[in-house]
Amino acid sequence: MPIxxxxxxxxxxxFARILRGEIPAKRVYEDAFAVAFHDIAPQAPVHLLVIPTGAYVSWDDFSARASEAEIAGYIRAIGHVAREHGLVEPGYRLLANIGAHGGQEVPHLHVHLFGGRPLGIMLSQ
Incomplete structure (x- = not known):
C-alpha cells in the first residue's frame, strides 16, 4: 500500500530492520552511507535496491536533512553499484517511488536499480 x-x-x-541486521538481505554493497541488496521480487535480470543508512523517508526529507557527506556518499554508492554490476555500458534505470502518487510502499528512501536487458519505455502512454 503506497505511503x-x-x-x-x-x-x-x-529497510530499517535490514540495516540493523534483523532481517536477512542478499547484500552486494555496504559503506557508511548506503547499503545495496537484491530485491526479493526482481522485475529485471538485475534488480537491486540502494538505501541510505540514515533514517530518511523520501528525497525531500533526505535533501532537506542529510549532510553533504551523506548526500554525496549515497549518490556515489548508487554509481558504484551500477559499475560493479556491469550496467554502465549497456545502460540501466533508476527508479525512486516517492509518496502515495509515486507508489512508495516502504517509508525509507530507496532507489531501485534495474538492468540486464532492454527495459523499454519508462511509462506506458
Missing amino acids: DATHPYDDDNI
Whole structure:
C-alpha cells in the first residue's frame, strides 16, 4: 500500500530492520552511507535496491536533512553499484517511488536499480 512521503520515519520499517541486521538481505554493497541488496521480487535480470543508512523517508526529507557527506556518499554508492554490476555500458534505470502518487510502499528512501536487458519505455502512454 503506497505511503504518504511526509509520513514520519518508522523505525520498524523493513529497510530499517535490514540495516540493523534483523532481517536477512542478499547484500552486494555496504559503506557508511548506503547499503545495496537484491530485491526479493526482481522485475529485471538485475534488480537491486540502494538505501541510505540514515533514517530518511523520501528525497525531500533526505535533501532537506542529510549532510553533504551523506548526500554525496549515497549518490556515489548508487554509481558504484551500477559499475560493479556491469550496467554502465549497456545502460540501466533508476527508479525512486516517492509518496502515495509515486507508489512508495516502504517509508525509507530507496532507489531501485534495474538492468540486464532492454527495459523499454519508462511509462506506458
